[in-house]
Amino acid sequence: MPATMQDREWAARAASGDQDAFRAIYREHVRPVYWIAHGILGSASDAEDVVQETFVVAWRKLPGFELLGDSLLPWLATICRFQAANRLRRVRRDRANTTDAMDETLPATVSVEDQVITASLADLIMAEVDRLDEIDREIFRLCAVDGYAYEAAAAELGVSHAVVRNRLSRVRSRLRGAVKEVRDA
Incomplete structure (x- = not known):
């Protein structure tokens, strides 16, 4: 069975609390989610944190989620982009409130x-x-x-x-x- 066809089954089972199904979702989609986060943040450690935050949010939201297509990846990518944007804002705010020099590698805006x-x-x-x-x-x-x-x-x-x-x-x-x-x- 192709992975995208399994997403529907995994999502239904995970929404009911099946941790094994959620692990399968994680294993299936962690790489593309990581690369989306890394592309936005440009930092491996921040990307890893955002990936974890993305899957925590997904776990919480799955019980009320209705999969419209065959793949969970677009939904996970959207969560990831929001989490990455939040991380960028938090990092900029934290750096603005410190006496250390601002890191110029972070974009001022998206x-x-x-x-x-x-x-x-x-x-x-x-x-x-x-x-x-x-x-x-x-x-x-x-x-x-x-x-x-x-x-x-x-x-x-x-x-x-x-x-x-x-x-x-x-x-x-x-x-x-x-x-x-x-x-x-």
Whole structure:
């Protein structure tokens, strides 16, 4: 059963208090949530804290949550972005209230323009992914989104390591080309 199909079952069981189901959700989505947090915060330790906060919030909210799609990842990503924004505000406030010099590596604000550009690129990438054939979409999901190694993805899909490596390389080239076209335009 594909992981996204399992999300619905796991969410229902976790909402009823099943800790094993919640552990499965955590294992399935911790990597992409971490990279979202790291991309916003730029700090591994802050990203790890935000990941933990994200899953604590998810655990609390699951009993009243209704999964509309097949995957919990968009919901978890939203929680993660809110937690990361809260962390940025807290860090800036704490640093402003100390006598130490302000860390200039933290952005003063979260740029709406950058968020729009990032969202547009994400939409473009998802549209390109949707145009891929089924095996390429699954390889992309397993390796690029879920963080599977080539060998693990090959075992999951019943294909060879070389098939996963070669197809993922072509998919990444295609996505880079689409992004480059948009940036050049």
